[in-house]
Amino acid sequence: MNASVAATAPTTVRSPRSRNPLPGFGLSLGLGLSWLSLVVMVPLLALSVRAVGLGVDGWWRALSDPRVQASLKLSFGTAFVAAVCASIIGALVAWVLVRYRFPVRRLLDALVDLPFALPTAVAGIALTAIYSANGWIGQWLEPHGLKIAYTSTGIVLALIFIGLPFAVRTVQPLLETLGREQEEAAASLGASRLTALRRVIFPEILPGLLTGFSLAFARGLGEYGSVIFIAGNLPYKTEIAPLLITIRLEEYDYNAAIALAALLLVASFLSLLAINAIPLLFAHERRKGKPQ
Amino acid sequence: MSETAIGETAMNDDPLREPVWVRWTLIALAVGAMALLVVLPLLMVLFAAFGDGFRAWWGSLNEPDARSALSLTLFTVAIVLPINAIFGTMMAWALARFEFRGKRVLLSLIDLPFAVSPVVAGLCLVLLFGSQGWFAEWLAANDIKILFARPGMVLATLFITFPFVVRELIPLMEQQGADEELAARSLGANAWTMFSRVTLPNIKWGLLYGVLLCSARAMGEFGAVSVVSGHIRGLTNTLPLHIEILYNEFDTTGAFAAASLLSGLALVTLVVKFWIESRHGDVLAASHRRIS
Numbered sequence: 001m002n003a004s005v006a007a008t009a010p011t012t013v014r015s016p017r018s019r020n021p022l023p024g025f026g027l028s029l030g031l032g033l034s035w036l037s038l039v040v041m042v043p044l045l046a047l048s049v050r051a052v053g054l055g056v057d058g059w060w061r062a063l064s065d066p067r068v069q070a071s072l073k074l075s076f077g078t079a080f081v082a083a084v085c086a087s088i089i090g091a092l093v094a095w096v097l098v099r100y101r102f103p104v105r106r107l108l109d110a111l112v113d114l115p116f117a118l119p120t121a122v123a124g125i126a127l128t129a130i131y132s133a134n135g136w137i138g139q140w141l142e143p144h145g146l147k148i149a150y151t152s153t154g155i156v157l158a159l160i161f162i163g164l165p166f167a168v169r170t171v172q173p174l175l176e177t178l179g180r181e182q183e184e185a186a187a188s189l190g191a192s193r194l195t196a197l198r199r200v201i202f203p204e205i206l207p208g209l210l211t212g213f214s215l216a217f218a219r220g221l222g223e224y225g226s227v228i229f230i231a232g233n234l235p236y237k238t239e240i241a242p243l244l245i246t247i248r249l250e251e252y253d254y255n256a257a258i259a260l261a262a263l264l265l266v267a268s269f270l271s272l273l274a275i276n277a278i279p280l281l282f283a284h285e286r287r288k289g290k291p292q
Numbered sequence: 293m294s295e296t297a298i299g300e301t302a303m304n305d306d307p308l309r310e311p312v313w314v315r316w317t318l319i320a321l322a323v324g325a326m327a328l329l330v331v332l333p334l335l336m337v338l339f340a341a342f343g344d345g346f347r348a349w350w351g352s353l354n355e356p357d358a359r360s361a362l363s364l365t366l367f368t369v370a371i372v373l374p375i376n377a378i379f380g381t382m383m384a385w386a387l388a389r390f391e392f393r394g395k396r397v398l399l400s401l402i403d404l405p406f407a408v409s410p411v412v413a414g415l416c417l418v419l420l421f422g423s424q425g426w427f428a429e430w431l432a433a434n435d436i437k438i439l440f441a442r443p444g445m446v447l448a449t450l451f452i453t454f455p456f457v458v459r460e461l462i463p464l465m466e467q468q469g470a471d472e473e474l475a476a477r478s479l480g481a482n483a484w485t486m487f488s489r490v491t492l493p494n495i496k497w498g499l500l501y502g503v504l505l506c507s508a509r510a511m512g513e514f515g516a517v518s519v520v521s522g523h524i525r526g527l528t529n530t531l532p533l534h535i536e537i538l539y540n541e542f543d544t545t546g547a548f549a550a551a552s553l554l555s556g557l558a559l560v561t562l563v564v565k566f567w568i569e570s571r572h573g574d575v576l577a578a579s580h581r582r583i584s
Contacts, residue, residue: 022473023483025390032383035375036398039450040405043416046426050419089325096322100315108323110566114330116505117558117565119512121532122551125539126333129340129548136336137328161329183308193310215406222409225514225532229539242411246519249415254424261412268407275407276400 044265051262054255062259067235068244072263075241078152079220082159083167086216087209089160090167097168098175116165120225127158128230150232155240158226163216170212174205207282211275218271222264334555341552344545352538352546353553360526361534362553367442368530369510372449376506377499380457385491387458388465389473399462405454413451414519417444440522445530448516453506460502461495463577468494497572501565508561512554 054062062068096102097109115123131138131148138149148154178201186196224242232238239247241260248257309315342349352358383402387395405413420426421438431438438444472494476486492499514532521528529537531550538547569576 020390021477022389022470023477023486025386025392028382029386029390029392032379032386033398035379035383036401036454039447040454041401043413043420043451044404044408046419047412047416089322089329092318093322093326096319100319102319102323104323108326110562111326111330113562113565114334114558117508117512117561118334119514119532119551119554119558121514121535122337122512122554122558123333125535125547125551126336126340129544130332130336136332161333164329180308187308218407222407222412222515224409224411224518225512229536242409242515245411245415249418249519254419257415258419261409261415264409264412268404268409268412272400272403272407275403 047258047261047265050254050258051265054259058255059259062256065256067239068241068256068260070236071239071241071244072260074152074155074237074239075221075264076267078155078159078240079217079223082156082220083163083213083217085156086160086163086167087213090164090212090216091171091205091209093164094168094171094175098172112168113165115161120162120223121229123161124158124226124229127154127161127226131157131230149230150234150238152231152238154230154232155227155238158230159216159220159223162223162226163212163220166215166219167209167212170215171205171208174208175201178204207278210278214271214275214278218268218275221267221271337548337551337555340544340548343548348545349549349552352543352549355546357525357529358531358534358546358550361529361531361550364442364445364528365511365530365532368446368449369507371446372453372510373503373507375450376453376457377503380502381461381495381499383458384461384465384495388462389470402455402458405451410448410452410513410515410517411519414448414516417447417451417516417520439520440524440528442528444520445517445528448520449510449513452513452516453509456506456509457499457502460498460505460577464495464498464575467577494575497568497575498577501568501576504561504565504568508558511557 093108093112097105097112128135128149130136131141131154133139133142133147133149135149141148148157182200183196186200187193191199222242224240224246227240228243231240231243233243241264245257245260245264248254248260310318353362387399418425418439421431421444422428425431425439427438436443438447472490473486476490481489512532513530514536517530518533518536521530521533523529523533523537525537531554535547535550535554538544538550
């Protein structure tokens with residue numbers, strides 16, 4: 001888009017850096033970058049420097065702690081399971097919202113964003129109240145030996161709640177723009193609905209599914225507010241990594257907190273990398289036609 | 293949620309439609325999942341908040357600690373929103389209207405706060421401003437308190453809400469293109485006239501949308517704020533932190549009363565968001581347009 005703008009641009013060259021006649025490049029980029037640095041980059045840099053400063057010794061001491069290992073295993077495991085569940089439920093909700101017409105559809109569509117707008121602490125206490133032993137749902141499950149609150153199942157439940165909007169909203173636009181022609185072609189060639197779903201629709205929404213999964217996973221891994229209420233927070237059992245960071249911090253055990261936080265930060269970087277790479281991978285075909 | 297029969301049985305043998313029973317099973321599953329995951333927690337909050345009557349609800353909100361928590365939450369939002377709106381617009385201008393080296397990297401750096409755990413963000417601020425932090429001596433010498441005080445809360449919230457406005461504006465500005473702005477410039481408009489008469493009217497709904505998401509996040513932020521707050525009652529407690537304290541003290545009514553207030557704000561956010569989407573969808577980025 002900007003390439004075409006530059007090509008037809010009048011001769012009034014303002015900025016030496018580009019042949020773009022629009023004003024304010026230096027000012028907006030300069031102030032924007034300072035803002036980004038102050039608010040985000042300097043704090044993250046502080047963590048990175050301290051993490052490198054731990055040295056092999058410090059890292060070994062931090063990571064050989066079985067409580068740290070247990071919390072990391074729990075955090076990654078629950079975030080993964082929850083992201084898978086959120087992706088499945090999210091795809092179902094997106095499909096129903098786009099393809100079917102039913103009475104509460106608009107309301108359902110609006111409610112999808114609620115987990116995003118609702119403060120995590122509110123979600124945490126509400127879910128805990130519902131699924132604890134005397135809660136609305138917990139009282140029916142507990143007699144059958146199904147415990148949800150204060151177990152890792154509860155953590156997964158809270159993380160599904162958190163991840164759901166991402167899973168729905170990444171698939172929904174793809175389904176909306178999906179043309180019916182290919183499905184018609186598949187049907188006219190004798191494919192059943194299931195075959196069309198598997199061979200035509202699924203490949204089209206796969207990038208959205210993967211992006212939604214990565215977003216839900218990244219959010220789930222770092223989630224704190226909703227989880228700490230429902231988790232029970234027993235060391236080695238239901239203690240997530242972000243919670244252990246705050247515990248170590250309160251004990252002034254900075255090195256352990258830094259090591260854990262640095263690991264989570266690396267995981268965030270990797271998730272972001274995946275999220276950025278997914279459209280590039282899938283859009284390769286489509287981009288060939290466009291001049292870059 | 294009630295379900296009434298769908299009146300589309302005539303389309304039953306359309307090869308592009310699933311059989312009626314499949315359709316209704318999918319709709320029921322989606323509605324059921326959303327009811328269980330999203331609607332039930334909301335009802336729980338209302339039920340628990342007003343369970344002891346309106347008077348008890350009002351009593352626990354009209355208490356000094358709750359009032360100061362609310363005012364601190366509003367104070368933080370009042371600082372964070374304008375900063376994000378101004379700098380977010382600047383950043384979006386630079387990124388959507390100009391080509392420069394490192395733009396891709398910058399775009400992914402903007403997303404970083406989405407993926408970073410709030411607890412990690414809080415820890416980063418502790419490492420900068422805490423007693424062992426980089427700026428500890430300078431802060432002590434000048435008698436400036438950032439951690440366990442309001443500036444820290446604001447900084448943590450700024451970190452978390454960083455991407456919202458920029459992320460909303462970049463796709464919108466790219467879609468709209470620079471034609472109108474170039475026309476304004478060629479007609480002799482100066483930079484400010486071009487911005488206030490062309491750019492701002494074009495992006496105002498997108499900007500409002502971003503600010504709205506930003507305010508929902510800012511009001512509900514828990515993890516990052518919890519780490520930097522020090523939990524000083526009446527001083528550094530925001531509403532979400534206030535909820536945690538009351539909940540841990542088994543003051544369920546009080547916790548849910550505060551939660552109902554935040555839920556109300558979240559619902560207002562959703563309603564306004566939905567209104568913008570359906571009323572002004574044509575001036576939002578394509579991904580937010582609701583096709584109905």
